Amino acid sequence: MNRDELRRQSAAIVGDTVICPTCGDESVNTTITQEQFSYGEGSNAVKLVAKVPLRTCSKCGFKFLDSDAEDAKHEAICRHLGVMTPREVQSLREACGLSRTEFARLTRLGEATIGRWERGALIQNAAYDQLLHLLSFPENLRRLREREAASVAAVTRASHEATESRFRALTGEHLEMRKRQQRRFRLFRGEAA
Numbered sequence: 001m002n003r004d005e006l007r008r009q010s011a012a013i014v015g016d017t018v019i020c021p022t023c024g025d026e027s028v029n030t031t032i033t034q035e036q037f038s039y040g041e042g043s044n045a046v047k048l049v050a051k052v053p054l055r056t057c058s059k060c061g062f063k064f065l066d067s068d069a070e071d072a073k074h075e076a077i078c079r080h081l082g083v084m085t086p087r088e089v090q091s092l093r094e095a096c097g098l099s100r101t102e103f104a105r106l107t108r109l110g111e112a113t114i115g116r117w118e119r120g121a122l123i124q125n126a127a128y129d130q131l132l133h134l135l136s137f138p139e140n141l142r143r144l145r146e147r148e149a150a151s152v153a154a155v156t157r158a159s160h161e162a163t164e165s166r167f168r169a170l171t172g173e174h175l176e177m178r179k180r181q182q183r184r185f186r187l188f189r190g191e192a193a
């Protein structure tokens, strides 16, 4: 691959059509090529290889890489780190039959965070990746659903009991007791003044 010819373009894909950023022509051919790149810094830096789509304009001959190449490199980094790729995270959520909002509520992850993982804007750390992995087993998803249902029931029960106890406090001897307490309180304030 001639490095001088190669340019990176982020906006070359419109819909499914690849457009040449130099001449604007749509007759762009794609070949898969291996690209080596470094990941990490200092002594932690490693060389990774990704299979990226190289675009060649058949009209003007311009060669370029676009966001699909970036996605391929992002996937190579995820493989290197041993975590799920953005596509895998999205597939997992969809296999659970959940929207991002529903998935966020069930897992208590941030909805925006899930979006970033799925778009490849952020890589989930190893611990979050373990959680995602566990959710690929339906029984674990079921456990979270049960926990959520129990938590909703507990909140409803607590709110119901609070309403009942307020009601009880205002009836019969509770009301009488409260009046006595209020009188004592006023008396105490009077003495203190």
Ligand SMILES: [Zn+2]
Residues within 6 Å of the ligand: 020, 021, 022, 023, 024, 025, 057, 058, 059, 060, 061, 062
């Ligand atoms: Zn062109």
